[in-house]
Amino acid sequence: MRLIGSTGAPLSPQSYHWIRDHVGDRVQVASTSGGTDVVSGFAGSAPTTAVCAGEISAPLLGVALAAWNGDGTPVVDEVGELVVTAPMPSMPIYFWNDPDGHRYHDAYFGTYPGVWRHGDWVTVTSHGSIIVSGRSDSTLNRQGVRLGSADIYDVVEDLPEIREALVIGAELADGGYWMPLFVVLADGADLDDELRERITTAIRTQASPRHVPDEIIAVPSIPHTRTGKKLEVPIKRLLQGAPVEKVVGSDTIDAPAALHYFTRFIPRKAHP
Secondary structure, eight states: OOEEEEOSSOOOHHHHHHHHHHTOTTSEEEEOEEEGGGTEEEEEOOTTSOOOTTOBOEEOTTOOEEEEOTTSOBOSSSEEEEEEOSOOTTOOOOOTTOTTSHHHHHHHTSSSTTSEEEEEEEEEOTTSOEEEEEEGGGOEEETTEEEOHHHHHHHHTTSTTEEEEEEOOEEOTTSOEEOEEEEEEOTTOOOOHHHHHHHHHHHHHHTOGGGOOSEEEEOSOOOBBTTSOBOHHHHHHHHTTOOHHHHSOGGGBSOHHHHHHGGGGTTOOOOO
């Protein structure tokens, strides 16, 4: 084995370390980020680039990738919106059933006129690698401070009692903000007060106090897209009151029943 590829969601630094320790340090970890929209990738790996834990090695050939702040200024070593500043051959040029093109424009060019905004938070590092933090429309926003969900997953999913986690930051109609952490427990684990405290302490010390959720809730499973991405945005919309049939097509996810389970949390209110 010479190379292991990964896509679908940000690959945590712990996964890089696991491959190094259990598979070998001669195996190249090729983490990739792209989009179904462009039928292609934005950033990936090459034999000539270094592999750094938690980072994607470089923009792919032919991709004018950058991270821009809210003013449309390129930023380095800080989180910004993933933009592509020059056309790629595989970019779509229109949507079906969108005769005047407004849906197409709003989807990709409404934030930065003439520049493709993909909807991911990324960091372009000073040594040229890319760090993907997650979808910008699902980014947590506590008191005006942007937080990456991946920072929480890296901590929580490293605990032996947790198989998987999902964190949502939902702005509510009454002006409140609710940030629950949903966890799928390992066999034999129980979400008691002791485990809740250990989860909270781990997040506070390894991420930050702002990353600590309002609630920790056990769920049987977490739904994903067919390519393995957690349904952060659809579940956020569900918690904000959108009908389940409107948030995502059932034929595009791996477990429709898992999505329906989250409808029981719609009446919840934000904590003070």
